[in-house]
Amino acid sequence: MLGARWSSGKDQPRVGTVDQTGTGADFLQLDTAAAPTSGRATWLAARIRDAVSAGTIGLGDLLPPSRQLAGELGWSRGVVVEAYQRLGEQGLVSARSRGGTRIALVPAAAAQPPSPPAAPVSSPSPAVGGGDVLDLTPGVPDLSLFPRSAWLRAEREVLTQLPASTLRYGDPAGDLSLRQALVSWLAVQRGLRTTADAVVIVTGVAQTLALTAHVLTRAGHSRVAVEDPGSRGARDELAYWGLAPVPVPVDAQGLRVEVLEQGPARVVVTTPAHQYPTGVAMSPQRRTELLRWAARTGGLVVEDDYDAEHRYDRAPTPALQPSAPESVLHTGSVSKALAPALRLGWAVVPEHLREAFVEAKHASDISSPGLAQLTFERLLSSGIYDQHLRRVRRHQRVRRDVLVAALGAVTAGVPGARVTGVAAGLHLLLELPGVDDAALVRALAAEGVVVDALSRHRVQEGPGGLVLGYASLAPHRLHLAAAAIGSALHEAGVRVDGRR
Known part of the structure; x- marks a missing residue:
């Protein structure tokens, strides 16, 4: 296979040589004269994809290093990097920091969606x-x-510059620099209007729900309205901490507020940007009705913004919090964007609940992990997280x-x-x-x-x-x-x- 030629092992001869004229490369006999003046990354990705389909390159074969191939083609390295990234997004190749970029999928085997079987299937799938x-x-x-290299660089910078005193127990509300960075990021990305004093760093949305339930049960609440269907995990979490779930149906416009108004609960947990699990976005009319319900009853809306970072075919759905900061407790995390194992999230807490919420956080675990907070702040402030x-x-x-x-x-x-x-x-x-x-x-x-x-x-x-x-x-x-x-x-x- 051609890919084997490009092994970087010391016992392997390097077949490809840099073409100083930039007319082409030995790899796949690529001829730059056939490439368009724009869209070169698309052209290169298509040539590699065609070669895999034709069997010229096989599963596990190694592609040329991006810098080497760019030199042979006489193009900038960014063109080759972009082509490899596109192939990676399609699952055709996989890249490892020391193992190079290899073919991970032969598309001819999966080019056609599988057809329903003509007879019952009794053997294993x-x-x-x-x-x-x-x-x-x-x-x-x-x-x-997960951006391992970027995380490691940011963590190394933090550890290099970190005063020893910072390794003490942290502020139960969270590191101030991260809270300030989140205020700016949430304003740009989700339209929130808040201050660092209102932000509490938590170990995820699950902890936000637990702390909220603790604060509310101590204030006399015993029920919480939940979407039906809605997250089973969130419902179980709330019930464990003493709030009995009251189901409220969901339809194509989201939570049915008229049913909420008829129930006994004065707290509701909702996923308005992307309802879980149906995926619908709460309509503008329902959003207005929900916030009016909260204003009229003194109710609390817990806005679970669990995966708002991921959208594809629609305009951004604004958060509820900016329209009623004292009626909406907004929460999110990095679990769906980076990794659940980081246990890192945030809650934007209305002023009348803030002191009790921070006290509950301190009683729960004193504070969230400090090093992870500082590292994430570097990613946020540098723009790497957005990238x-x-x-x-x-x-x-x-x-x-x-x-x-x-x-x-x-x-x-x-x-x-x-x-x-x-x-x-x-x-x-x-x-x-x-x-x-x-x-x-x-x-x-x-x-x-x-x-x-x-x-x-x-x-x-x-x-x-x-x-x-x-x-x-x-x-x-x-x-x-x-x-x-x-x-x-x-x-x-x-x-x-x-x-x-």
């Missing part, structure tokens, strides 16, 4: 060949995209498109099947009315495919479906997962009516 697991758990980012988000959005949009197309192919004959909630976030909803989604989840789990049932996030009964995360799987693996879902649906249909 191809998705589990070799004992592999296809995990479509929603809310999990692609952890391979990372732009890269992740491009990456995830490709994967979303792959899964939507593949699901469309395998569910074409399933009555009522519909893919929704795709404009933003890291998951989508496959609506399957009339299907026992819990049984479907169990059947898929037996085949090594991990998915989430819509019914698990319901309080009251409703149509079934699957909540599918697509962020952590490469495109060819998403095709395999979709094929397994199609097979499981077909098998379930055989058992139900005996006709498929």
